[in-house]
Amino acid sequence: xxxxxxxxxxxxxxxxxxxxxxxxxxxxxxxxxxxxxxxxxxxxxxxxxxxxxxxxxxxxxxxxxxxxxxxxxxxxxxxxxxxxxxxxxxxxxxxxxxxxxxxxxxxxxxxxxxxxxxxxxxxxxxxxxxxxxxxxxxxxxxxxxxxxxxxxxxxxxxxxxxxxxxxxxxxxxxxxxxxxxxxxxxxxxxxxxxxxxxxxxxxxxxxxxxxxxxxxxxxxxxxxxxxxxxxxxxxxxxxxxxxxxxx
Ligand code: C5P
Numbered sequence: 001x002x003x004x005x006x007x008x009x010x011x012x013x014x015x016x017x018x019x020x021x022x023x024x025x026x027x028x029x030x031x032x033x034x035x036x037x038x039x040x041x042x043x044x045x046x047x048x049x050x051x052x053x054x055x056x057x058x059x060x061x062x063x064x065x066x067x068x069x070x071x072x073x074x075x076x077x078x079x080x081x082x083x084x085x086x087x088x089x090x091x092x093x094x095x096x097x098x099x100x101x102x103x104x105x106x107x108x109x110x111x112x113x114x115x116x117x118x119x120x121x122x123x124x125x126x127x128x129x130x131x132x133x134x135x136x137x138x139x140x141x142x143x144x145x146x147x148x149x150x151x152x153x154x155x156x157x158x159x160x161x162x163x164x165x166x167x168x169x170x171x172x173x174x175x176x177x178x179x180x181x182x183x184x185x186x187x188x189x190x191x192x193x194x195x196x197x198x199x200x201x202x203x204x205x206x207x208x209x210x211x212x213x214x215x216x217x218x219x220x221x222x223x224x225x226x227x228x229x230x231x232x233x234x235x236x237x238x239x240x241x242x243x244x245x246x247x
Contacts, residue, residue: 006239008034009209010232011062011185013219015039019046019053025228026054032232035060035087037217051084060087062185062217066125068092071102078106078122086120088185090165093124093152100124100159121163121183124156129167129188146170150177157182163214168203171211187217191235205235209242 010033016022063086081089126149163183225231
């Protein structure tokens with residue numbers, strides 16, 4: 001992948017309850033961010049309308065529906081994501097190797113109806129960034145969480161996925177294990193001055209990029225800001241500090 005600017009690396013999570021408010025925000029942010037993430041709240045409320053709209057006007061879409069089902073169903077869903085013209089979509093790595101391979105097959109099996117003819121990047125969710133050690137114990141994930149994350153990232157890479165969604169503090173270990181070409185998309189980002197909300201594993205945009213994130217996902221610090229464009233521009237500026245050649 002060629003070097004990307006701070007703006008191209010910024011994915012904004014359109015975590016809003018309806019299409020009207022999402023379109024309103026997206027229109028303001030166009031030209032200031034690299035991609036729009038449509039997740040389960042908006043998708044459940046409005047279906048693919050928003051993604052269709054964004055792709056039709058030339059924007060990139062990350063379809064964040066975290067598929068986790070039998071391989072045949074995930075393959076069919078992946079085909080639909082590709083058909084829609086999503087640039088990225090994701091699945092849970094814990095669905096297992098055959099499900100992961102099916103996702104990749106589905107993504108490659110059709111050409112999008114959008115402007116981009118490339119297949120979407122398929123990303124794996126390893127462990128949700130909201131999980132704390134007590135949650136992991138209850139789920140039977142023993143040992144060091146970072147080891148589970150790296151194991152799942154490796155599995156995803158072997159199955160042909162292009163990358164993972166990973167928390168800031170997992171970036172370096174995944175980069176070491178999976179190499180420079182494997183995409184790392186990082187939520188759990190808070191600009192230096194912002195409140196932590198409920199994300200347990202946090203980093204600033206600059207820290208995430210320095211650690212090796214290809215993309216960062218930012219929701220509430222932009223969507224909840226009094227001036228979302230100014231908030232997005234400030235985050236891009238923070239990333240540019242990490243990207244600037246050292247003098
Ligand atoms: O508002 P905030 O910046 O915390 O939003 C983070 C976004 O990243 C949310 O849309 C959340 O669903 C998403 N996320 C994710 N994968 C994770 C953790 C968070 O896609 N492992």
